[in-house]
Amino acid sequence: DTGVSQDPRHKITKRGQNVTFRCDPISEHNRLYWYRQTLGQGPEFLTYFQNEAQLEKSRLLSDRFSAERPKGSFSTLEIQRTEQGDSAMYLCASSPRTAILNTEAFFGQGTRLTVV
Amino acid sequence: GDSVTQMEGPVTLSEEACLTINCTYTATGYPSLFWYVQYPGEGLQLLLKATKADDKGSNKGFEATYRKETTSFHLEKGSVQVSDSAVYFCALSEAGGSTLGRLYFGRGTQLTVWP
Numbered sequence: 001d002t003g004v005s006q007d008p009r010h011k012i013t014k015r016g017q018n019v020t021f022r023c024d025p026i027s028e029h030n031r032l033y034w035y036r037q038t039l040g041q042g043p044e045f046l047t048y049f050q051n052e053a054q055l056e057k058s059r060l061l062s063d064r065f066s067a068e069r070p071k072g073s074f075s076t077l078e079i080q081r082t083e084q085g086d087s088a089m090y091l092c093a094s095s096p097r098t099a100i101l102n103t104e105a106f107f108g109q110g111t112r113l114t115v116v
Numbered sequence: 117g118d119s120v121t122q123m124e125g126p127v128t129l130s131e132e133a134c135l136t137i138n139c140t141y142t143a144t145g146y147p148s149l150f151w152y153v154q155y156p157g158e159g160l161q162l163l164l165k166a167t168k169a170d171d172k173g174s175n176k177g178f179e180a181t182y183r184k185e186t187t188s189f190h191l192e193k194g195s196v197q198v199s200d201s202a203v204y205f206c207a208l209s210e211a212g213g214s215t216l217g218r219l220y221f222g223r224g225t226q227l228t229v230w231p
Contacts, residue, residue: 031217042205042221043160050216091160095217105217107160
């Protein structure tokens with residue numbers, strides 16, 4: 001399967017702990033996005049990478065959140081000192097570099113985080 | 117700012133019934149419009165898209181027409197199946213936005229189809 005892969009699929013952590021999620025995009029895609037989805041809501045944008053450069057961060061991404069894409073391939077999203085309000089599904093998506101600006105984004109299955 | 121307003125669910129239909137899920141948008145430029153579907157236990161999948169006014173996107177019997185005059189992109193299907201049960205998300209992407217390909221999603225509409 002050559003789709004977007006996220007790991008882990010589920011994570012349960014105690015409040016105050018740090019967690020890290022990984023996303024492996026489709027190999028030839030240079031654009032990578034992180035979204036957060038809470039129950040009953042649509043996904044909300046968190047951050048965007050073009051290759052290894054993080055070009056935009058949402059105001060939703062507090063200073064406890066950090067994302068990296070060190071070699072322009074996989075990406076990690078770390079949440080420090082987790083809070084119960086961080087409980088959500090974290091989605092990763094990728095899309096190819098193309099002359100067409102609004103190309104389809106391909107989503108992974110997400111990492112469901114539960115903070116207890 | 118850009119936003120999408122989507123008909124709230126849940127929507128429950130019998131098999132072979134007609135489906136319409138309303139979606140309207142607010143955008144500063146000329147967005148592309150999308151419908152994504154999320155089946156139980158799976159990730160978001162693109163169902164259909166339209167990139168300019170009057171375009172009609174279609175896939176798997178679903179259709180949606182980009183209406184600039186009413187800023188709408190309603191999803192329709194003439195005869196739903198049990199296998200269409202899923203959550204449907206309307207979304208837009210601004211062509212000239214600072215984040216290429218950033219999607220703005222509606223809240224999603226849960227569709228359940230009974231046999």
